[in-house]
Amino acid sequence: MTVLRPRDAAEAVALYAARPAALPLAGGTDLLVLWTTGALNGRTVLDLSGVKEWRSIRKTVTGLSIGSLATHAELRGDPAVRREFPLLAAAAAAVGAEQIQNRGTLGGNIANASPAGDAFPALAVYEAAVVAVSRKGQRSIPFCEFFAGVKKTNLAPGELIASVVLPYLETRPRRQLFRKVGTRAAMSISKTAAAGLLWVGPDRRVRELRFALGSMAPTVRRLRAAEGLVKGKRLGRELAAEACELLRRDVSPIEDARSTAEYRLHVSQNLLADFLLGTQGSH
């Protein structure tokens, strides 16, 4: 196995352009598991861990720019992430446990494109953008358009994730939620994971709802139908029930070793209902 170890972003991009079949490596928490099975024998690895400019979390005028190599432990503890994007901090703290959070990176998590990526519902409701770089330059990809399917992304050959940009929210949401549902609190792959933001106007009508689910479809999903339904309306039991019914339209849960489709759907509907009615934790 050949390991290429670029020292900066320019070198990383140049090496990847010359070896587009190389496997980018960040924290290794997924890649090393595969490697141990022998599935990657003979492949070239592009170890990005020495690229310092992709490590930092920077405040800009319009948002927070999170380097792709920022670890989950760094996200969990970063004051700006905690203050401005608490759902992302909560999601980072729910990934694996301490040892995985110290190694796994946000960019690696996104590039791995698991349907169960814990950070994804949070990034979806914060309407993040993924900044991809290649020899040709850089482009910004809306987070919800980044995934092409299970373990598949829309990155072009030679493109690497440099950072993830989260635009600041214009106003504080009235209510917010991150909830991961797994077999246990740590080290589990989620059965469903939810992130929600809700803004309500002075007339008590919903100004905006953003709600996303992970592990409920091949990729993370915003609940566009339910979001559209509640906009401009006053929240109540009937409306919440209707929104929960519409939830199905945006997801396609599966049966697998971790859960059943029915359980996933039912729990996700409970999470949405509780969020809309402000009764979180009642189930």
Add this chain to the structure above:
Amino acid sequence: MIAFTVNGRKRSFKGPPFKRLLDVLREDFGLTATKEGCGEGECGACTVLLDGKPVTACLVPVCQAQGRKVETAESLGRPGRLNPLQRSFQENAGVQCGFCTPGLLMSASRLKKTDPEAVRVGLAGHLCRCTGYMHIVESVSKAPSPLRERSTAALRGRRALARRKR
């Protein structure tokens, strides 16, 4: 060649860059305190400190240790000269078969808070198939803090105190 520090000593490794840090420690350096459990980052048995932070050594290719500081359970006490955390595991029955213990000690040694809830969260990345965890949490909670203190004056003082109590 990959050069890094293990337990305060400079080491170099000339083998394959993608060999797991776990295997380099055990096979090349003869440091066998670090154990392999699941080999896929789930069980925490192989936990070592990389630049002071707990990581599972089965998921670290040795090339990523270049220039960094690795600490294993060999850096704690030794038989007859256990450190306070190890002694607390011994005194509070935190060890049964002992396979998960070196990893647990490394994670526990970095905990800033040692109330039982903080210990449970801090050690959530470790599996123990013997103790049922109660005694492990107790071992860490009852250990004198700071947990990583070694042969400092304060520690010598506490040891003397412990001897007198006994």
